[in-house]
Amino acid sequence: MTQVAPDRRAANHWPGLHAVPSGPRAAVSARVARGLFRAAVSQLDVSVLLEGRTIGRGGPVMVIHRPEEFFARLGRDQLIGFGESYLTGAWDAEDLGGFLEVLAARMATLVPEPLQRLRRLVVRRPPAEELSSDANAQGNIAHHYDLSNELFELFLDPTLSYSSALFSASQLAARPTVEELEDAQGAKVERLLDQAGVGEGTRLLEIGSGWGELAIRAARRGATVRTITLSVEQQRLARERIGAAGFADRVEVELRDYRHVEGTFDAVVSVEMIEAVGWQYWPTYFATIDRVLAPGGRVAIQAITMPHDRMLATRNTWTWINKYIFPGGFLPSVQVIDEVTREHTTLRMAAPFSLGPSYAETLRLWDETFLAASEKVLALGFDETFLRMWHFYLEYSRAGFASGYLDVHQLTFTRESR
Known part of the structure; x- marks a missing residue:
C-alpha cells in the first residue's frame, strides 16, 4: 500500500x-x-x-x-x-x-x-507558493494526485479516468448508472483521439498522464506515445497498467513539466490538465504545444471552463478548492483559450464540443461510490473530516455543472497555414 x-x-x-x-x-x-x-x-x-x-x-x-x-x-x-x-x-x-x-x-x-x-x-489572493511556476508545479500536483492511488481506485471506474465521461443523450435522459460509466469514459477518450487524428504511426504527446487509459487506447490504435505527468504516484501506476496491457514498448511515461518537453509530435492531447496550469502560464502552455506540433498536426484538449466574465472577476481569488483540493488551479473560459491561442500561437480552435451535463452525472456517480466506500477510505488512514471534505468537493463541483455555471469542452486545434 x-x-x-x-x-x-x-x-x-x-x-x-x-x-x-x-x-x-x-x-x-x-x-x-x-x-x-x-x-x-x-x-x-x-x-x-x-x-x-x-x-x-x-x-x-x-x-x-x-x-x-x-x-x-x-x-x-x-x-x-x-x-x-x-x-x-x-x-x-x-x-x-x-x-x-x-x-x-x-x-x-x-x-x-x-x-x-x-x-x-x-x-484573499492566492499565496505566492501556490503559483503554478516551474518551481511550484510538482508540489501543487502532488498535493492532490499523490494522495493515494488506492483512494482513487475506490471511487473511479476500472479505466481510472478522473475526468468527465461522455454519456449519450438517452443515457442522460434516463440518468446514467455506475455500470455505464466505464463505457462512457471510453467514449470520451475515443472521441478526443478521433479529433486529434490519432491512428497507426501517429507520434502522440499527452500532457497529463492520468493513470494511463488514454495512452493505452492510443497505443492500441498503433500510435507511439509520450505521456508526461508531475505525479510520482500516477507515473508508477500508469506504467504498471500500460505494461499489463502489453504496450510498454509503445508508451513512455515521463515525470516532466510541460514546459520542458522536446521533440516533434503529430498530435497533442490533454485531458483536464489546463486547469492546473494557472492563468499566468496559459500563453506558455499553448506556445509549448505549438512549438512541438509537427506541420499538419492536430491538438485536442478537454478543459473545464467557466463564464468569461466570472473568470476575469475571480482570477486573483484564493478559493476553497485551491486551499483544500487543487492549489494553483484556475479555470479558463472558452473565449480566453481562443484569445490566447490567436495571440501567442499559430493554433486555431474549431467549434467547441460541450460535455457539461455528462460531468454533472459523472460527479454524481463518483460521489455515490465514494460515500459507499467510506469505511474503506477510513481504513486507508483518512479521517472523518477528510470524508466530509471529499464529499463537499465532489458535490460542490457537481453543482457547478448541474447549474450551468461550469462547463467542460473538448476543443480541437489545427495550425494556421503560414
Whole structure:
C-alpha cells in the first residue's frame, strides 16, 4: 500500500481549521455576513434552518447547527469559510449537491453589485507558493494526485479516468448508472483521439498522464506515445497498467513539466490538465504545444471552463478548492483559450464540443461510490473530516455543472497555414 504522510490524509491537520475566528473584527464581519446571507437566501429556492426559523422560498434544506461559528467563518473568509464550516460540521445538508446547485445558479448575483466592487479589498489572493511556476508545479500536483492511488481506485471506474465521461443523450435522459460509466469514459477518450487524428504511426504527446487509459487506447490504435505527468504516484501506476496491457514498448511515461518537453509530435492531447496550469502560464502552455506540433498536426484538449466574465472577476481569488483540493488551479473560459491561442500561437480552435451535463452525472456517480466506500477510505488512514471534505468537493463541483455555471469542452486545434 502506498504510504502518505498523515497530514495529507487528515483534513483536520490543516492549520486553523478548528479555530473559530474571534475578536472585535471577527464579530463585525460576522454581523455583516449574517445580514448578507439572510438577504441572499431569502431570494433562493432553498430552506435554511437557522435558530428556530426557516429562511428561503422552499427547496433543498440546509441546517445551521452552530450559527456563531458559521457566520464568523463566512465573515472572515467568505466562500472558504463557507466550505470550512461544512468540514467542521457547523452546518449540514442532506441533499448537499441540490442545495449547492441552487447557490451555483445564482453565483454571480448572490452578493449585491455595489459590494462586488469591493471584492479586491475583501477576498484573499492566492499565496505566492501556490503559483503554478516551474518551481511550484510538482508540489501543487502532488498535493492532490499523490494522495493515494488506492483512494482513487475506490471511487473511479476500472479505466481510472478522473475526468468527465461522455454519456449519450438517452443515457442522460434516463440518468446514467455506475455500470455505464466505464463505457462512457471510453467514449470520451475515443472521441478526443478521433479529433486529434490519432491512428497507426501517429507520434502522440499527452500532457497529463492520468493513470494511463488514454495512452493505452492510443497505443492500441498503433500510435507511439509520450505521456508526461508531475505525479510520482500516477507515473508508477500508469506504467504498471500500460505494461499489463502489453504496450510498454509503445508508451513512455515521463515525470516532466510541460514546459520542458522536446521533440516533434503529430498530435497533442490533454485531458483536464489546463486547469492546473494557472492563468499566468496559459500563453506558455499553448506556445509549448505549438512549438512541438509537427506541420499538419492536430491538438485536442478537454478543459473545464467557466463564464468569461466570472473568470476575469475571480482570477486573483484564493478559493476553497485551491486551499483544500487543487492549489494553483484556475479555470479558463472558452473565449480566453481562443484569445490566447490567436495571440501567442499559430493554433486555431474549431467549434467547441460541450460535455457539461455528462460531468454533472459523472460527479454524481463518483460521489455515490465514494460515500459507499467510506469505511474503506477510513481504513486507508483518512479521517472523518477528510470524508466530509471529499464529499463537499465532489458535490460542490457537481453543482457547478448541474447549474450551468461550469462547463467542460473538448476543443480541437489545427495550425494556421503560414
